[in-house]
Amino acid sequence: MAVEIHPSSVIEKGAIIGDNVKIGPFCYIGEHVEIGEGTFLKSHVVINGHTKIGKDNQIYQFASIGEVNQDLKYRGEPTRTEIGDRNMIRESVTIHRGTMQGSEVTKIGNDNLFMINAHIAHDCQIHDRCILANNATLGGHVQLGDYVIIGGMTAVHQFCILGSHVMVGGCSGVAQDVPPYVIAQGNHATPHGVNYEGLKRRGFSKEALQAIRHSYKLLYRDGLTLEEAKTAIAELAKEHPEVGLFSDFFALSTRGIIR
Numbered sequence: 001m002a003v004e005i006h007p008s009s010v011i012e013k014g015a016i017i018g019d020n021v022k023i024g025p026f027c028y029i030g031e032h033v034e035i036g037e038g039t040f041l042k043s044h045v046v047i048n049g050h051t052k053i054g055k056d057n058q059i060y061q062f063a064s065i066g067e068v069n070q071d072l073k074y075r076g077e078p079t080r081t082e083i084g085d086r087n088m089i090r091e092s093v094t095i096h097r098g099t100m101q102g103s104e105v106t107k108i109g110n111d112n113l114f115m116i117n118a119h120i121a122h123d124c125q126i127h128d129r130c131i132l133a134n135n136a137t138l139g140g141h142v143q144l145g146d147y148v149i150i151g152g153m154t155a156v157h158q159f160c161i162l163g164s165h166v167m168v169g170g171c172s173g174v175a176q177d178v179p180p181y182v183i184a185q186g187n188h189a190t191p192h193g194v195n196y197e198g199l200k201r202r203g204f205s206k207e208a209l210q211a212i213r214h215s216y217k218l219l220y221r222d223g224l225t226l227e228e229a230k231t232a233i234a235e236l237a238k239e240h241p242e243v244g245l246f247s248d249f250f251a252l253s254t255r256g257i258i259r
Contacts, residue, residue: 006043018055032078033066036085049097050078054085054110062092069096069106069122071140077104084110084128095120102141109146121158133170143252145180145245147202163249165202167195177253179219180245181212184258191220191258204242211240219246220259 001020005011009027018037023029027041030048035041036055044061047053051066059065066081068074079098082105089095093114098105102123109128114120118132121140130148132138139158144150148162151170156162163180173187181199183192194216199209215236219229230250237243 001037024061030066049081051081051083051097053083054087056085057083057087057089059089060091060093063089063094065089065093065095066097067094069099069140071099071101071122073101074099074122079122080105082106083108086110087112087114089114090116090118092117093119096122098123099140115152127164145249147198149198157255160255161249161252164245165195165199167198174258176255177249177257179249179257182216182258189258191216208240208242211236211243215243215246226257226259 003017004022006023006025008025009023011029012031014031015029016034018035020038021035022040024041024043026043027045032050033047034052036053038056039053040058042060045059045063046067047065049066077100079100081095081097087108096106099122106120106122106124108126111128112126112130114132115134117135119137121138123141124138125143127144127146129146130144132150133152135153136150137155139156141159142156143161145162145164147165149167151168153170154168154172156174160174161177163178165181166178167183168174168189169185172185172189174184175188178184181194183195185192194213215233218224218232233243233246237247
């Protein structure tokens with residue numbers, strides 16, 4: 001199908017534009033950019049660097065994707081930005097390319113919503129169906145699992161890991177890793193229970209929800225050391241696969257967990 005490009009936009013030679021892409025007025029697309037079919041750039045969008053964007057994304061005005069990161073060690077290396085399918089990137093969102101000192105790529109999955117003025121720094125790894133509300137900020141090397149929701153005006157410290165189904169309240173400061181399924185709030189963010197309503201909406205069974213609540217109790221309410229809690233949760237995961245996300249998270253965590 002035909003590509004629609006407004007005459008005021010600049011598409012550098014070498015850029016790859018897929019079928020049925022629409023590029024509105026005053027956009028800039030760099031020479032190493034690839035945009036998948038059905039993606040729509042509203043207007044005044046800048047996509048630069050070695051950036052690959054998948055299918056059916058919607059990118060709103062003044063978004064900046066794949067631009068030079070803010071790491072002072074960066075020296076122009078050909079690091080990358082990769083974005084999957086069906087993401088909605090709202091006004092003034094910034095997504096920076098990776099660094100050689102990190103994973104060399106800032107990587108975003110599918111079906112995410114990044115609201116106005118959200119910032120995703122270099123080397124971040126975001127999985128699927130996450131929501132960053134207005135002015136949410138991720139420092140470099142942050143990792144988000146699936147279905148993570150971050151409230152407006154919240155900042156996440158570099159290298160932090162947020163497990164799947166985490167919900168962080170607005171105006172929070174996250175300085176350590178947040179285990180899966182947990183609600184976190186405050187500066188510095190502390191745990192406030194299980195994201196129970198979110199899990200019900202996603203179809204978790206009653207038995208799975210009970211097991212997740214039991215895991216939270218082991219981790220935060222039973223007076224166990226972290227190592228004791230890890231062992232008990234690993235045993236629980238043998239009967240309830242959903243609990244296995246806790247053990248997977250513990251294996252990745254490097255900054256310590258919120259407690």
